[in-house]
Amino acid sequence: GAGVSQTPSNKVTEKGKYVELRCDPISGHTALYWYRQSLGQGPEFLIYFQGTGAADDSGLPNDRFFAVRPEGSVSTLKIQRTERGDSAVYLCASSPSGAGANVLTFGAGSRLTVL
Amino acid sequence: DQQVKQNSPSLSVQEGRISILNCDYTNSMFDYFLWYKKYPAEGPTFLISISSIKDKNEDGRFTVFLNKSAKHLSLHIVPSQPGDSAVYFCAASAGKTGANNLFFGTGTRLTVIP
Numbered sequence: 001g002a003g004v005s006q007t008p009s010n011k012v013t014e015k016g017k018y019v020e021l022r023c024d025p026i027s028g029h030t031a032l033y034w035y036r037q038s039l040g041q042g043p044e045f046l047i048y049f050q051g052t053g054a055a056d057d058s059g060l061p062n063d064r065f066f067a068v069r070p071e072g073s074v075s076t077l078k079i080q081r082t083e084r085g086d087s088a089v090y091l092c093a094s095s096p097s098g099a100g101a102n103v104l105t106f107g108a109g110s111r112l113t114v115l
Numbered sequence: 116d117q118q119v120k121q122n123s124p125s126l127s128v129q130e131g132r133i134s135i136l137n138c139d140y141t142n143s144m145f146d147y148f149l150w151y152k153k154y155p156a157e158g159p160t161f162l163i164s165i166s167s168i169k170d171k172n173e174d175g176r177f178t179v180f181l182n183k184s185a186k187h188l189s190l191h192i193v194p195s196q197p198g199d200s201a202v203y204f205c206a207a208s209a210g211k212t213g214a215n216n217l218f219f220g221t222g223t224r225l226t227v228i229p
Contacts, residue, residue, distance in 0.1 A: 004158065033215065042119070042204050042219030043159065056215045091158055102149060106158025 002026075004107035006092050012113045013082055021077040021110045025094030032075050033104070034067055035091040043091055049075060082114045118142045119207050121220035129228050134192040136223050138205030141186065145207040145218075150179060150190050153202045153222070162203070163190070195227045 005024040013019055025032050030051055035043040045059040052072045060066075064082075069075040079086055089109040096103065120139045128134045138148075146167040151159035165172040165179045165188070172179050178191045192199055205220040 040221060042121075042206070042221050043217075044219070045215055045217060048215035059215075093158070102161050102164050104161060106160070108156055108158050 004092055004094055004105050006090075006107035006110050008110055009108065010111045010113075012115065014115050015082060015084060017082050017114075019079045019082055019112060021079075021090050021112070023075045023077070023092030023094075023107060025073065025075070025092070026105055027073075028096065029094035029105075030072065030097050031095045032069060033093045033095075034075070034077050035093065035106075036088045037091060037109070038088040046077070046090075079112075082112075084114050087112055087114045116141075117221070118145075119205055119218045119220040121203075121205055121223050123223050124221070125224040125226070127226045127228060128195045130197055131194045134190075134195045134199065134225055134227070136190040136192075136203050136205075136225065138188045138190075138220055139186060140188075140207050140218075142207070142209060142218075143186070144209040147208045148179070148181060148188050149206045149208075149217070150177075151204040151206060151219075153204065159204055192225075195225075197227045197229050200225055200227045 007022045032049040034046040037043045047067050048056040049069045064080045067077045089111045091106055091109045093104045093106040118141050149164040150162040152162045153159040163174050163177050163179050165181050170181050181188045202222045202224045204222045206217045208216050
């Protein structure tokens with residue numbers, strides 16, 4: 001596609017529920033990143049994929065968070081047993097071949113609200 | 116612990132004047148710095164960057180200055196235009212330029228008044 005597409009744009013859920021957030025990167029971009037932006041904060045790194053594999057998942061806060069990219073294109077961020085502190089905007093970005101941060105293209109984000 | 120700090124949450128500037136956005140960092144290992152711009156309901160977009168081997172980088176109306184001894188960088192926009200109104204994020208990385216080790220500041224909301 002023309003840009004990075006993220007769905008849903010808004011998600012409201014109850015504490016304890018399971019949530020999936022989807023990212024469709026720019027066609028041909030092999031690197032894909034998930035960031036999380038909490039209220040009043042800057043984006044924080046969660047996980048980085050190069051192709052199908054997670055090259056760096058050091059930013060995932062705990063084992064309730066998991067992400068996959070089975071075919072090296074679309075990625076899904078999965079959050080189990082959601083907590084109110086998970087409320088944030090989840091940003092996805094892609095770039096060609098894991099190139100520098102100056103060529104990242106971000107999506108508009110998925111705003112998650114956990115009640 | 117916030118390693119990249121933007122202490123001014125907001126800034127208002129008259130159209131045509133200079134906008135100066137500031138950023139401080141604490142990690143002396145950071146060697147690459149970037150500014151991103153974010154409009155409402157959109158993702159951040161890359162604006163300009165600077166390597167630690169330089170102290171200035173200019174791109175059109177945008178100039179970034181780096182003071183390594185003070186661990187401080189600034190973004191100058193001149194002349195400011197109403198379309199520059201957005202949230203500006205400073206970001207830094209250490210050792211490589213991949214986006215998996217970017218540390219962002221909390222952002223400064225710039226409003227350019229026509």
